Amino acid sequence: FIPDFIPYLKALFRNPVYMLFICITVLQFSAFNGMVSFMPKYLEQQFGKSASDAIFLIGVYNLPVICIGYFLGGLLMKKFKTNSFQTATIAFSISLLEYLFSFLIFRNVCDASPVAGLTVSYEGIPRVSYTENTLLAGCNSDCNCTLKVWDPVCGDNGITYVSPCLAGCKASTGTGKHVVFENCTCIAASGFSSQNVSAILGQCDKEENCNRMLRDFLICSLVGSFIFSLAAMPGYMVLIRSLKPEEKSFGVGIHGMAARVFAGIPSPIYFGALIDTTCLKWGTKSCGGEGACRMYDIVAYRWLYLGLPVLLRGVSYIPCVFILVILKKKLKSSES
DSSP, rough: HHHHHHHHHHHHHHHHHHHHHHHHHHHHHHHHHHHHHOOOOOOHHOOOOOOHHHHHHHHHHHHHHHHHHHHHHHHHHHHSSHHHHHHHHEEEEEHHHHHHHGGGGOOOOOOOBBBBBBBBOTTOOOOOOOGGGGGOTTTTTOOOOOSSSSOOOTTTOOEESSSTTTTOOOOESSSSOEEEEEEEHHHHHTTOOOSSOEEEOOOOOOTTTTTHHHHHHHHHHHHHHHHHHHTHHHHHHHHHHTTGGHHHHHHHHHHHHIIIIIITTTTHHHHHHHTTTTTTEEEOOTSSSSEEEEEHHHHHHHHHHHHHHHHHHHHHHHHHHHHHHHHHHHHHHHOO
16 A cells, blocks of 8 residues: 555646545535534524524434435436536536525524624614723713623613623612613613613513524525535535546545545634624633623624635635536547
8 A cells, every 4th residue: 555655646636626626625615614513603693592492403404405415416316327527517506506595595684682882882872892891881880890791681772781780770679580670770871761771681682583584594504405415426426537446445535634624624713713703792701711702793793604605615616617627628538
């Protein structure tokens, strides 16, 4: 094996279809892996679902259709005896169709409830802020509130406050989950006309259409996953057919390694790093260190989470075109 390693490796590196296919795999898998890794968090932040519910929905809506798509894609390749160029054209066409379809997901928007000092001012004016100083205002300046706590309350005015203290609440009634904070000066400062301005535990509810938007998002995800998986087997056939019989096992191994080293490992890292830049409020650990993000700029999060895969996949179609050109030339030369 050792004497053959270098010649085989050189042969693979000199195989233009194989190398271009690796580039496609890295870009496509980076987009796919990044989206899958952060989809639970996206559903949690965008649509208000818990982490467990988000994972359950992903499993129900995506995994079965992906398996069906793989099976039907393989069946399609077995039924129709296509040459390499035709197979590549099928894979490219199906993948491009799913790519264009994926833009529909951008329509499924569900904005979070406004949070005083983070997404709106204490007067209710929309204003995104990435600094903690904006959590302080004249209505809570004499309360000596800590800015490190994340204990949100929903005011009667429909605005969420980071904590009862930052809402300027002076008293409370009830216990546990049923506690009600009363005489909240910041709620009164927002122009809410009521004699007893109060707040309850938890963030305010999202928009009424969020459930419908979540349903539409999951349906788009289901259809997209099915179409995407249909292209997997034709694409894999292009990879296999680009290799000589003695190179197949080694070539498939190098392809798998490249996908994991250049896509599987780094993509969650840079996806996570970019998503973290949209954090508006970081939590605090019991030891005093920085904890998980409690509140994101949901608009910036949405554009990063959906836009980065679109960018990566869009670039991946450039080597796809080169593969089609190369295979077309090979087909013509073999026919002449």
